[in-house]
Amino acid sequence: MTQGIAIIGAGMAGLSCATRLTAAGRDVRLYDKGRRPSGRMASRPVEVDGYRFVFDYGAQYMTVRDPGFADAVQAWARGGIVAPWPAAGDDAWVGTPGMDAPLAAMAAPLDVRWSCHVRGIRRDTDGWHVAHDAGEDGPFAEIVVALPAEQVGPLVAGIDDTLAALADAHRSAPCWTVMLGFDRPLALPPLIERDGIIDSAACNAAKPGRSPGEAWTIHATPEWSAAHLEAERDTVIDLLRDALAQRVALPRPVHAAAHRWRYARSVPAGIGSYRLPALALSACGDWLIAPRVESAWLSGQHAATAILGDSG
Template identity: 40%
Template sequence: MSGSAVVVGGGVAGSSAGRALRSRGLSVTVLDKGRGPGGRVSTRRSESGAFDHGAQYFTARSLPFVDAVGGWAQAGVAQRWVGQFGEVDSEGLRMLPHRNLWVGIPGMSRIVAHQLEGLDVRFGAEACGLARARRGWTVQTVSGEEFGPFDHAVVAVPAPQAAELLGTVAPAFAARASCAKFAPCWSVMAAFDGSLGLAFEGLRVRSGSGISWIARDSAKPGRAAEPPERWVLHACPDWSEATIELPPDEVCGLMMRELVGLVERFGGVAATPVHLRAHRWRYARTVAPVGSPCLHEPAMSLSVCGDWCLGSRVEEAWTSGMAAAESVLASAAG
């Protein structure tokens, strides 16, 4: 199959759509506003090591995604995360049975980078306009560049951005994107001059505190095991909503005080942070998806996808991207 396609957004959904289209012979250009691959599976690098500050892991349930993850494992870009995981609430701590958790190797962003291999990827290209004329689709960026024309278009950005891009060319899709609802999340990346001495790699906190999850990021497979010990802290949705406009440094201080309390509660060891940063995820978790794998208009050969279509799990974003690609391919064949 011949033809060209542009994918706006290079996260899990966009990269899976782009790879599927390329595998069927289309020339694919991916435009992403970030500095590198990732989206919600971003990996932040620092002088103290790397942090998975977005999605912490992923699971595979549907057969197509199980097959895809198996391929990632064979390619050496994903591995099972085996460790001690717990959950704490008002009744105390419970260690959880081993789950089938997967992570990217050497960081979560590697799975997106792997899917983007062989595609024409333009990072730092933030789309601000999408237009269709007789010659095809064109995309304008905030820096004044124009890409195109393309035969097909896939929009794979967060719902609020999709609504803006689609407002003129596909107002019905823009309206549906506007209906998706999200919960924010503060993510804190902390490295310490010594071990915290905790007996788990991940802990789900359900006791009404600001913190909802902590993970020893440096204990994941494929990570640098030498010091400093690196942890990622996620805040719960309500707390994140209430503090979303606070300065990151202030958020770091608030969440570190809670972490100190958890360390003391579970017999850990006090340690001094040598690196401390916070990242604000405004659209971290989809709480009200649109309920369709993707949105597609055959007459325009336009597909829209993302984790806001089915849900915020990595698998749901991948499934949405694959559905968008299949819709485009069906239009191209028909």
């Protein structure tokens, strides 16, 4: 596979890049430590005491503004895997039946190695090699790093210190997320944003294509999350539940869980993607543009365009 391209990371940016490269006839292999497509568009089904809840516990929706991304979203809509969500705005869309649905559809035709933790990359005279838990693959003609900024630096340090420094300067803010399931509807709007320590609180059942269980996802603000980064999960659940209870009296939740996103809201570098042609090394991700799903997709497209432009 000496002419192939390896992509480290199969989130929205990596899958977008791979889709574009594959359409141009390139052989692409992706590596991701996750068990399935999700990343920061993750969804989680839960069944407890006869109740079924589905939580979007990453991004609650995606905005659609760029014409190219709008075309991709319209194609997903025709396939029944996204739908508009007017409660979040005229340009807001959600995956159906979960936010991860577009990622699953993008990954399906691609060569993705799931549950594969990449330990290192190296470039020899014959090309790039990827070391992972099961061994080593290569050589590859090109490599693309499609990871959060915090994970980019350690992977490329000593190979491309410029990219490592760029990633280190644009680290993501953390986010504590609490998932609450109730046995009855709450008298609240389906989406609450920027209210005290709550960055957003969304009723997943209010989104199109969702199961009816009263599932609420609460994201804390970046500042609060950073200040409570090492707090116990039960403490975080109590504090964010109390913050939501300031809006309305809450019944006792049937289900309560917390998830800590160490790398949640990116601090954008303001460029489409990164490329060092001399090493055939690229990087893409929302941290290079802006902290949005659309930005991750655009960065992947930008990286693919640069690779195809250099290689002809």
